[in-house]
Amino acid sequence: MTADGTVLRVHLRGEADVFALRHSARSVAAAVGLDGSDQTRVATALSEVGRVLLAFPTAVTAVFEVTQVLEIRLAGPGPTDVRDRPGLAAAARLVDDLDVSQQGDQVLITLRKKLPPGRVVDVPRVRAELAALRPTTPADELWRQNQDLLTALEEAEQSRDAQIRMNAELEETNRGVMALYGELTEELEHTNQGVVALYAELEDRSQRLREANDAKTRFLRHVNHELRAPVNSILGLIRVMTDLADPPFSDEQQHQIELMRRSAADLLRMVNDLLDLAKAEATRIQPSWEDVDLRVLLGQLRAALAPAHARADVALVVADPDPPPALVSDGMLLTQVLRNLLTNALKYTVAGSVRLDLSVAGDSLTFVVADTGIGIPADQQERVFEEFYQVPGTLQAQVGGTGLGLPLVRRLVAALGGELALRSEPGTGTTVTVVVPREPAPSGPVTAGSDPMRVVLVDDDPTFRRMLRTALDSTPGPLEVAEVADAREALPVIQRIRPHLIFLDLRMPEMSGEEILAALRADSALATVPVVVVTSETDWTGGSDPYVALLPKADLDEATVAEAMRSAQGSP
Incomplete structure (x- = not known):
């Protein structure tokens, strides 16, 4: 900083001059536009630095300069541990910046305080005002310090009163917040109770829906045989009637029979679609790759x-x-x-x-x-x-x-x-x-069969037993065929006859084909007897049983029965 900004220079020779330094600092701070609190801060900071330097017999020069900031430089001999003196730490908290540099026994301490925003200082005018100041005495400066202390105490009391009022307002606000919190908590509790009740009602309805769906599934499983078997019987009888007609039917009769066949096939297709859709809903469709x-x-x-x-x-x-x-x-x-x-x-x-x-x-x-x-x-x-x-x-x-x-x-x-x-x-x-x-993981069933000699037909529908018997009679080689109409009698008959091949209906009253299959596989003597399952279900595969072959009832004729028997003969 150049000398053009110098507004005051003070020479200090003893500790008593600290009062004069404080007075000068206050005067300069007031002249450059700092408010009362900042004037006190600058004066106090400078007196603290002066006491540190003047604690030893020495001569110190204080230079006050002004541009964008108020800068005060104190130079003179000083102690080697000047940086560690507590007075400097206190002074640093009162100004914006404090620097200490030391070369040998010479010390330079610089204090800086920012001017108010937009403040432009007329340096010659300030210099003239400061030159006209009368010297102050220690008593005057002490009185001035006391006034500053009284002002600070008054400001502290006002601040304390304001803090008390603010605390009271905050306490009142807090009571309001707590009351609102209580109301919200109570309202949320009521809402939660409603939500819990709603969830309970939804769970109850979901349970009833699951039960209804299970009932529907059980119903479809129960009527599966009753719905499909009669239609398949009609289709089978139409096929047999057409094949065995002697003399052949007239054109009109053929037309009427074809209408019958198409109607039965349409009905079977609609029944199959309904049952297949129900199984798909229950995720029971298992592809056979x-x-x-x-x-x-x-x-x-x-x-x-x-x-x-x-x-x-x-x-x-x-x-x-x-x-x-x-x-x-x-x-x-x-x-x-x-x-x-x-x-x-x-x-x-x-x-x-x-x-x-x-x-x-x-x-x-x-x-x-x-x-x-x-x-x-x-x-x-x-x-x-x-x-x-x-x-x-x-x-x-x-x-x-x-x-x-x-x-x-x-x-x-x-x-x-x-x-x-x-x-x-x-x-x-x-x-x-x-x-x-194109290539899902293969897990398809393996068909099975055995050399047919003794054959057991297990089906509660006499029409299908007759159709099966007719188809079997057309196959070459001697056969011993036993018919079982009651599923509950199937196992005793099979255990007595020890057949080479079993034709088994899947859906029968009292006992299902799966239950008969499970009983056969649990009997070591019958576990490997080939079984041809004759069923109306399009998605039943027999799982991984290597001794089970499948024959759809809708396709039942001499050729398909013979093919099923040949397939059974090729099993392990």
């Missing part, structure tokens, strides 16, 4: 659907891959998915085409069923996957249906580990995309 020949599968779909849904103005185009891509999946479930999608497309397409295309992408296969039918409005496209829901419309009312096809398809695709997406535009058509993995 196997190598699937897609060319054969798609060819069967083409052959089955083309005549059944023939329309002159609608072309059915089903992909014919050559060679077909490799696929390990459940062929029966996949066929059911594609058949339902194609059937829906054909039902709601009056002109144009229905296409089933196939593409391969990495580890996935994509099936796309696209039609040029009536389409589905955007607000209905998610609802078509609801059970029993059908989009309202004239054509929908004409073709009919149960509204179970698409909900079942979605669940079957999920069971195969795949994904389904639907895109449709009214008047243009609908496209359904099914993506399935």
